[in-house]
């Protein structure tokens with residue numbers, strides 16, 4: 178612990194540490210700092226940012242209704258008597274009453290507490306749905322809102338210059354996943370922004386805009402009362418938002434989202450507002466939790482820890498009024514902050530604490546288009562009046578008169594004049610990311626400009642090239658895990674010469690142009706691999722043999738395939754047993770399968786030689802030196818696809834499976850059989 182901290186500790190009796198400067202933490206700090214003189218207690222507030230974010234207004238930032246700075250309030254101006262530290266708390270030792278944080282010099286700082294209040298909210302976890310982290314935009318922080326605003330502008334600009342009606346439709350389709358506060362607010366704002374801006378564009382009209390709100394339950398806004406929910410739904414539908422209820426999203430791709438029912442909703446913008454999970458601090462705490470929320474006693478103390486309190490979204494607090502867990506809303510977080518501070522004051526005065534008990538003052542939710550729904554003191558309000566009250570509440574919460582004036586002026590301006598459509602291209606440095614594609618999705622389209630290089634992590638893709646004869650594209654190669662594509666257009670600085678489409682669900686590693694250029698010029702082995710692949714893929718082997726190509730295109734693999742070579746080895750077979758199988762059976766390769774049917778790997782003599790030199794010993798199982806998940810074709814694929822794949826991987830044979838989904842082994846296709854077939858038939862034809 179630092180010198181300053183220990184000197185202060187000797188002078189001050191009580192230190193109250195609050196972790197999190199959101200609605201709950203700020204309210205708690207405010208009440209405590211007003212009630213306790215600085216000579217009696219030191220109040221510290223740790224927050225990752227130096228400001229409070231008014232999250233209910235984030236959707237309006239995304240919708241360009243207000244400026245990003247209007248939704249944040251600097252904590253030190255809001256809480257002048259509190260020691261605000263812009264630092265992240267990393268760990269808590271309940272035994273020692275100590276928090277650990279990363280100090281300004283990168284070292285670990287430690288600080289003791291008399292009371293600790295956990296008010297660190299929750300985080301968005303996009304990994305709950307496959308593909309969501311790669312293809313959806315979240316809405317949790319000011320940064321997310323600004324990035325979403327920028328994305329919306331980009332989509333409108335793309336739609337304006339796009340000549341293809343189908344693609345334009347996709348640019349103008351906005352899918353919002355989750356019908357809680359943030360989802361409903363985001364859908365309303367996006368709808369309003371894009372429709373009202375259509376008049377400034379020539380290539381689309383407001384009717385061309387599609388905003389789709391997908392919710393897993395039978396009603397939107399579970400946090401508010403039933404009649405207000407219904408009202409919000411009707412208002413939003415009237416404004417043009419399509420609401421899909423009782424639908425659960427099961428995957429996301431660059432083309433849209435798939436639902437559990439099997440339906441696929443197309444659209445190139447996905448905003449995800451579901452998937453809240455505990456912050457990493459809460460996840461690692463040795464305290465009782467349920468669904469990522471800390472379990473508390475009725476007075477908000479973390480169960481089993483008499484001087485640790487939890488409030489807001491990170492806590493599961495039962496409301497004594499109705500015996501129900503409190504909802505995760507700003508209003509509840511704020512009230513819990515107030516009552517928690519009062520309970521800490523009671524403990525300091527050795528008085529009994531009170532359970533958390535709160536009757537909501539009312540409910541407010543903005544739904545876009547300068548409209549909101551409100552249930553205040555039994556009055557049901559909607560539309561502009563409700564929205565005006567909603568804004569008034571926020572203005573009232575701002576810390577100083579000067580800030581209230583500044584924000585009030587900004588809002589009045591935007592009420593009178595249209596939304597700002599300026600699109601600041603906040604281009605970030607290239608990065609390495611991952612992407613998920615569903616079978617049939619195009620990862621690259623022939624003719625489009627080159628931007629990325631891809632490495633396949635899982636699944637298979639097919640590379641096709643459209644020709645005058647075959648506009649759908651002849652299959653040039655089937656690529657599997659470990660293979661890459663997209664190199665040629667980047668290296669030659671030319672448009673894409675082929676399309677690449679997912680054959681199965683595919684996970685790819687995506688390298689931006691600059692990252693690719695830097696790595697490929699610095700790393701000699703990659704440079705060599707790229708040069709070899711480039712040469713191989715550049716040669717059109719069928720150019721002088723069009724008849725052979727046509728023949729193979731019209732011949733299915735099942736017509737030429739041979740039975741699966743026996744025996745099929747188990748993944749646990751040792752190197753010694755594998756070597757024995759080669760000697761006994763005189764085969765050039767064996768397939769590996771745990772259940773004897775599903776293709777898991779392939780072993781050739783080369784594996785044995787490589788394995789021995791790489792230090793693999795005689796008892797090493799096959800699973801450790803085989804080629805895992807080798808590329809395989811289905812028996813009803815064409816022999817032309819097989820020939821291209823054999824060439825791409827320089828193979829002597831290809832495993833053939835029943836289908837790419839099951840990967841059940843049904844045979845193998847050898848190069849010599851393929852060549853024999855071509856010579857026989859082409860020869861026959863030319864004899865005629």
Ligand SMILES: Cc1cc2nc3c(=O)[nH]c(=O)nc-3n(C[C@H](O)[C@H](O)[C@H](O)COP(=O)(O)OP(=O)(O)OC[C@H]3O[C@@H](n4cnc5c(N)ncnc54)[C@H](O)[C@@H]3O)c2cc1C
Pocket residue numbers: 196197198199200201202223224225226230232233234235236264265266267296297298299316317358359362456458488489490491505506507508509510541542543
């Ligand atoms: C887009 C959106 C719209 C919403 N609309 C509404 C609405 O209309 N009405 C409503 O009532 N509610 C709404 N909510 C919900 C409301 O914002 C939350 O319920 C409320 O913010 C919870 O307050 P909190 O204090 O628990 O946490 P938060 O406000 O999330 O604050 C937690 C703070 O803790 C910080 N933190 C986290 N971990 C650490 C750490 N280890 N060290 C230091 N600091 C840390 C975070 O950076 C954050 O600043 C909305 C939420 C969103 C995202």
